[in-house]
Amino acid sequence: MDDGDLRLDGNAVGGLLGDVFGRETTTARGTCGSCGAVGEVATLVVYAHAPGTVLRCPACGAVLLRIVRDGERLWLDARGLRCLELRG
Amino acid sequence: MAGWAGHRAGQHVDVRLTAEDGYQAQRSYSIASAPEDERLALTVERLEDGEVSPFLVDELRAGDRFELRGPIGGYFVWEAGSGPLLLAAGGSGIVPLMAMLRHRAAAGSNEGARLLYSARSFDDVIYREELARLSAADGGPQVAYTLTRERPDGWTGYDRRVDGAMLTEAFGPADPAGTAFVCGPTRFVETVADALVGLGHDPGRVKTERFGPTGG
Numbered sequence: 001m002d003d004g005d006l007r008l009d010g011n012a013v014g015g016l017l018g019d020v021f022g023r024e025t026t027t028a029r030g031t032c033g034s035c036g037a038v039g040e041v042a043t044l045v046v047y048a049h050a051p052g053t054v055l056r057c058p059a060c061g062a063v064l065l066r067i068v069r070d071g072e073r074l075w076l077d078a079r080g081l082r083c084l085e086l087r088g
Numbered sequence: 089m090a091g092w093a094g095h096r097a098g099q100h101v102d103v104r105l106t107a108e109d110g111y112q113a114q115r116s117y118s119i120a121s122a123p124e125d126e127r128l129a130l131t132v133e134r135l136e137d138g139e140v141s142p143f144l145v146d147e148l149r150a151g152d153r154f155e156l157r158g159p160i161g162g163y164f165v166w167e168a169g170s171g172p173l174l175l176a177a178g179g180s181g182i183v184p185l186m187a188m189l190r191h192r193a194a195a196g197s198n199e200g201a202r203l204l205y206s207a208r209s210f211d212d213v214i215y216r217e218e219l220a221r222l223s224a225a226d227g228g229p230q231v232a233y234t235l236t237r238e239r240p241d242g243w244t245g246y247d248r249r250v251d252g253a254m255l256t257e258a259f260g261p262a263d264p265a266g267t268a269f270v271c272g273p274t275r276f277v278e279t280v281a282d283a284l285v286g287l288g289h290d291p292g293r294v295k296t297e298r299f300g301p302t303g304g
Binding site: 006007008009010011012014015018024026027040041042043088 | 100102114116157158160161162163164274295296297298
C-alpha cells in the first residue's frame, strides 16, 4: 500500500472535527497559511492512519491541521491554517 | 434511535464499538437510506481483514445496541431541487449515491440523474435489482456499469476502468447546473474527478468522497 491508498479527504474526519469545534465543520472554509488557497474542509487531503490525524492543503500540500487524541485529551495544532470560517 | 434528528442524502455516521475490556474501534459508514425512509440504513462491506466490518456483518443481531454518531458532513450532500445529478461510484462508493437516488425518487424529483458504477464483477454490484427498477421507472436515472475484472457472458456494458471517453458517453456534455458526486477508493475518485474537470465540468461542482482502508 502506498501513499495514494492512504489519502482521504475532510469528509472522513467530519466526526472528529465535530468533536473539536462542536459543530458541522466539513463545509467550513479554510485558508492555507502557505499558499493562500481557500476551500471547504471536506476537500482537504487527510491522512488518518497514524496516531494523529493530519489535514493538508490540496493545492500546495502544506500541513494545515494536526489533531491527536489520547483518551480524554485532545491536541489541536492549527499553525498552518491562516483562517477558518465556520458557517451556520 | 434516541436523539436522531434526520439526515441528508450523502451523509455518513461514525459507528463505535466498545469491547468488554474497554477497547474501542470506530469506523465511518455512509447512510444508504433516503431522508424520507422510516428507518436508517447503513450498508457495510465486509472486509476480510477488517476489525469492525466482520463483526457488524457476522455477529450483530437485531436488538443489539451500539454507538452511532451523526449524521456527519454537509459537503457531499444532495437535496432534491438543487439541480441534475451526475454520479460516479467505485465499488461500495455507491452507498451515499444510492441515498441520493432514493431521495430523488422519494421526493418525486424530475431533475436529470445519471449514474456510472464501476465494480469488479457483476456479483460485486450492490443494489442491482433496485437500480434496475429505478432506472426502468418513468423519469428514472440513467444507469451504466463498467465491470473491470470479470464479466458475465454476453455482457454489453463497459469492461474497463473509467476514463474520459466513458464519462463523456455516460454523462453527456458538462451541464453548468449539474453537480457531480464521485465516491469510491482514493485512486478511482482522483482519476474520475480529474477527468471530469478535464472535460469541462466546473471543479466547484465536482464533489468527491474518498473511501480508505480505515473503512474496515
